[in-house]
Amino acid sequence: MTSATSASVQALLWRDAALQLLDQRLLPAQERYLEARDAGTVARAIADMVVRGAPAIGIAAAYGMVLAARAGADLAAAEAQLAASRPTAVNLHWALARLGRLWRAGADAERLEAEAVRMHAEDLAANRAMGRLGASLIKPGSSVLTHCNTGALATGGHGTALGVIRSAWQEGRLAAVYHTETRPWLQGARLTAWELAREEIPAQMIADGAGAHLMKVRRIDWVIVGADRIAANGDTANKIGTYQLAVAARAHGVRFMVVAPASTFDLQLAGGEAIPIEERDAGELTAFGASAVAPAGTRVYNPVFDVTPAALIDAIVCERGVIEKPDAARVAEVIGRTS
Amino acid sequence: MTSATSASVQALLWRDAALQLLDQRLLPAQERYLEARDAGTVARAIADMVVRGAPAIGIAAAYGMVLAARAGADLAAAEAQLAASRPTAVNLHWALARLGRLWRAGADAERLEAEAVRMHAEDLAANRAMGRLGASLIKPGSSVLTHCNTGALATGGHGTALGVIRSAWQEGRLAAVYHTETRPWLQGARLTAWELAREEIPAQMIADGAGAHLMKVRRIDWVIVGADRIAANGDTANKIGTYQLAVAARAHGVRFMVVAPASTFDLQLAGGEAIPIEERDAGELTAFGASAVAPAGTRVYNPVFDVTPAALIDAIVCERGVIEKPDAARVAEVIGRTS
Numbered sequence: 297m298t299s300a301t302s303a304s305v306q307a308l309l310w311r312d313a314a315l316q317l318l319d320q321r322l323l324p325a326q327e328r329y330l331e332a333r334d335a336g337t338v339a340r341a342i343a344d345m346v347v348r349g350a351p352a353i354g355i356a357a358a359y360g361m362v363l364a365a366r367a368g369a370d371l372a373a374a375e376a377q378l379a380a381s382r383p384t385a386v387n388l389h390w391a392l393a394r395l396g397r398l399w400r401a402g403a404d405a406e407r408l409e410a411e412a413v414r415m416h417a418e419d420l421a422a423n424r425a426m427g428r429l430g431a432s433l434i435k436p437g438s439s440v441l442t443h444c445n446t447g448a449l450a451t452g453g454h455g456t457a458l459g460v461i462r463s464a465w466q467e468g469r470l471a472a473v474y475h476t477e478t479r480p481w482l483q484g485a486r487l488t489a490w491e492l493a494r495e496e497i498p499a500q501m502i503a504d505g506a507g508a509h510l511m512k513v514r515r516i517d518w519v520i521v522g523a524d525r526i527a528a529n530g531d532t533a534n535k536i537g538t539y540q541l542a543v544a545a546r547a548h549g550v551r552f553m554v555v556a557p558a559s560t561f562d563l564q565l566a567g568g569e570a571i572p573i574e575e576r577d578a579g580e581l582t583a584f585g586a587s588a589v590a591p592a593g594t595r596v597y598n599p600v601f602d603v604t605p606a607a608l609i610d611a612i613v614c615e616r617g618v619i620e621k622p623d624a625a626r627v628a629e630v631i632g633r634t635s
Numbered sequence: 636m637t638s639a640t641s642a643s644v645q646a647l648l649w650r651d652a653a654l655q656l657l658d659q660r661l662l663p664a665q666e667r668y669l670e671a672r673d674a675g676t677v678a679r680a681i682a683d684m685v686v687r688g689a690p691a692i693g694i695a696a697a698y699g700m701v702l703a704a705r706a707g708a709d710l711a712a713a714e715a716q717l718a719a720s721r722p723t724a725v726n727l728h729w730a731l732a733r734l735g736r737l738w739r740a741g742a743d744a745e746r747l748e749a750e751a752v753r754m755h756a757e758d759l760a761a762n763r764a765m766g767r768l769g770a771s772l773i774k775p776g777s778s779v780l781t782h783c784n785t786g787a788l789a790t791g792g793h794g795t796a797l798g799v800i801r802s803a804w805q806e807g808r809l810a811a812v813y814h815t816e817t818r819p820w821l822q823g824a825r826l827t828a829w830e831l832a833r834e835e836i837p838a839q840m841i842a843d844g845a846g847a848h849l850m851k852v853r854r855i856d857w858v859i860v861g862a863d864r865i866a867a868n869g870d871t872a873n874k875i876g877t878y879q880l881a882v883a884a885r886a887h888g889v890r891f892m893v894v895a896p897a898s899t900f901d902l903q904l905a906g907g908e909a910i911p912i913e914e915r916d917a918g919e920l921t922a923f924g925a926s927a928v929a930p931a932g933t934r935v936y937n938p939v940f941d942v943t944p945a946a947l948i949d950a951i952v953c954e955r956g957v958i959e960k961p962d963a964a965r966v967a968e969v970i971g972r973t974s
Contacts, residue, residue, distance in 0.1 A: 324930040443844075474936070477920055477929075479818060479842040485920065485929040493930050500936045501920055501929065503818040505782075505843040505876020509941035512878070537844020539851070543886045544879055581816055581824065581840055584923045590816075590824040590840065591663040591832050597813070597839045602848035 305448035305491055307352045308359070310413060313366060315359040317347045320449060324490040335364040335374035342381035342388075345481065349450020350524045350560055351419050354387030358412035361395040365405035371396075383572045384533055384601045386525040386562040391415060419452030422557045422615035423459045430460030430520070430555050430613040431467050438517035439472040440464070441502075441510065444535035445487035446522035446555070456522040456555040458491060460613065465497045473499040474510060478535060480580040480598065504537050508544035519545045523556035523612075528633075530606030530622025531568025532556075536599055542608040551610040558614050561631045566624075568603035576600050644787035644830055646691045647698070649752060652705060654698040656686045659788060663829040674703040674713035681720035681727075684820065688789020689863045689899055690758050693726030697751035700734040704744035710735075722911045723872055723940045725864040725901040730754060758791030761896045761954035762798045769799030769859070769894050769952040770806050777856035778811040779803070780841075780849065783874035784826035785861035785894070795861040795894040797830060799952065804836045812838040813849060817874060819919035819937065843876050847883035858884045862895035862951075867972075869945030869961025870907025871895075878941040881948070890949040897953050900970045905963075907942035915939050 309316040309329070315338060316329040330346050332338045338360030341347055347356045357378045364374035375392050382388060394415065395408055403411070434440070440461060444450075447458035455462060464470050473492065478484035485501060492499045502510055510516060519541050525533040532538075532554050545552045565571060578596035583589060612619040617630045648655040648668070654677060655668040669685050671677045677699030680686055686695045696717045703713035714731050721727060733754065734747055742750070773779070779800060783789075786797035794801060803809050812831065817823035824840060831838045841849055849855060858880050864872040871877075871893050884891045904910060917935035922928060951958040956969045 325927065476844075477818065479816065479844060482928050485933070489929045489933040493932060498934070500934045502936050503843065503875060503920060505815075505818060505874075505879055506936070506938060506941070508879035508882050509875060509938060510936070512941075513938075535844075536842060536848060540844055540847035540879060540883055543847050543883050547882045547886070581842060585926065587924065588664065589821050590828045593832060594824070594828040595837070595839045597841050597845070597849070599845060599848060599852075602845070602851075 305494060306453065307347055307349070307449045308355055308416070310359055310416065315356065315363065317341050317356065318449070319346050320348060320487060321345060323486050333363060334367060335360040335369065335378060338363065339377045339381045349445065350385035350387045350522065351451040351456065351557060352449070353382060353385050354391035354559060355416050355419060355452050357388050358391040358395050358415050361392065362405065362409045362412045365399065365408045371399050382574060384524045384574045387559045390559040416452045419557060420454060423451055423454035423456060425615040426456060426555050426557070426613050427454060427459040427463030429618055430553060431464035431469060433553065433611060433618065434464045434469045434518060436469045437471050438469060439515055440470060440518045440520050441474040441507065441516050442488065442520050443476045443484065443538055443541055444478045444522065445483035445491070447488060447491040449487050449491060450522065456557070457520045458488065460520055460553070460555050462495060462497070473497055475499055475501055476504045476507065476537065477501055478537065479504055507541045511544055511548035511550050516550050518551050518553050520553045520555060523554050523560045524601055525571050526556060526561045526612065527565040527568045527571060528563045528627055529567050529624040530609060530612060530619065530627050532604045532609060533568060533571040533573070533601045534604065536602050539602040539604045542604040546608050552608055553611050553613060554609055555613045558616055558631055561627065563631065563633060568605060571603055573599050573601050644833060645792065646686055646688070646788045647694055647755070649698055649755070654695065654702065656680050656695065657788070658685050659687060659826060660684060662825050672702060673706060674699040674708065674717060677702065678716045678720045688784065689724035689726045689861065690790040690795065690896060691788070692721060692724050693730035693898060694755050694758060694791050696727050697730040697734050697754050700731065700738070701744065701748045701751050704738065704747045710738050721913060723863045723913045726898045729898040755791045758896060759793060762790055762793035762795060764954040765795060765894050765896070765952050766793060766798040766802030768957055769892060770803035770808060772892065772950060772957065773803045773808045773857060775808045776810050777808060778854055779809060779857045779859050780813040780846065780855050781827065781859050782815045782823065782877055782880055783817045783861065784822035784830070786827060786830040788826050788830060789861065795896070796859045797827065799859055799892070799894050801834060801836070812836055814838055814840055815843045815846065815876065816840055817876065818843055846880045850883055850887035850889050855889050857890045857892050859892045859894060862893050862899050863940055864910050865895060865900045865951065866904040866907045866910060867902045867966055868906050868963040869948060869951060869958065869966050871943045871948060872907060872910040872912070872940045873943065875939050875941050878943045881943040885947050891947055892950050892952060893948055894952045897955055897970055900966065902970065902972060907944060910942055912938050912940050
């Protein structure tokens, strides 16, 4: 299934036995695809954020395994290299495990390729399902705030949190859409603004520090975000700033929705405190392109994810259903249990 | 009174009947002073943020009046132009009223100049007093987080919130200092990091969205901020992002200190909802220097201040004393009443 809109923004294209990755470091100034023909190039592209967003990273890693298999490369080495590319998003490990199981069971490159293509298509279908489910929670006339980029650029298409906003917009439910700029990498300014403009969804951008003020002075009904990893009890790791918005939302009676496919759940982890939080380079905060914005020697604490406890989340929307007021029992009902 | 440290960073210098303003738009890359010889240049310098920080703006405006008086210009026009340069900080109006009263009572340019110089010196002395008072609230071994720039660059010298941090550091009370980058103008990255480096106070910078996460994963004892206007009940307008940090601080049991001279109080206003909140240009969020970071046409909501209700503030430190758990009665005790 392909719609005009999903065709218009594609973070990943699998074509002629190569992976084309829209280089998200260059957006919105340039739309250029980077071609990956081996797993190492895919791993570097994930680490360098050519491709980002938990579901998109998982799909890219799956195609990385396919490239290794087609080249007759060492698949265990490719798997390890891809697994090490980013630490927080669990979809990466989920995708690698799915391809790895097949390979260990003797599947050839063609079979792995079919599985990666299926995974990619399933992600798009899951996003459309989540879009419908999430939109159904939003009353007509609502205003929403989102953080980071969770659209077609972050997924196999349509998007998770931004997919819900797209679906809700198409259904005429939204009075206003706000998004943060999302420091340090500016996913909101560079990517979400770009996707919303392409979709012709009117929106306004705020500085990351302005979330609580916005909730106080304008009516906001929902904060809607994606996830990089969700523990068995519903605690959710997502882009840095998410937790601060969740705290502000609770203080203002604004509801808080997490939208993520089942592959984002890590049922091995009882709670969010065990989720590894990636810290990235100081340069993301001290420089802008080639320009220094802080004096030489400025020390930085740059965690790029944080954990929002389940108690601050009103609903987790996944393709299998809506988990309201998530806790371990409700997550198990919809997602299942490990062991 | 001049110390080595206050001599090292001076936002404003009055010299040879001209006002020298350290151009804060160029920091930390360049240290260049802009010379103002008329009130219009001072008003433009305030509007364009050559000089910023509520107390520094007040002092600059006072010197603007002196320049108008020395040139034999229309002082009522100069006063109106200076008053219109920025809407939120009340120190500007306080300083203009102080010079205006003298002028209306027949004071000549020399008398106005002496008053502006006195005001400048009083601000430095007030900051040193606030530094001592604020530091006395901080237990040895504490960790603090500050927002925006409230140091010598924002004042007549030493600083308000950053002055408390300087004093507490000198007294050996601080285990760790964190500061935000402070979007959109990056006062934290560009100015606070620069001042702290000059003072050789080790610090770490975080993204604005990371405040609540920092409070959760590391011990923070105090959030310490300045103010642009404080209403009679203690509600405090300050840089956008302050309110969000105050909400997060309360949720984490972190104490919240506002540091501002008596001139920052606007006793005409019963509560913070009447404080005018400046909205600045979309370009502050959509571009970085000459580079666009968001697609053309991106709409922006860019309030650059917010209001923190008194109920979230543990202490307001001013040169006249500490107002703990501020409310109208406690503010009146220390600051007085209007009418």
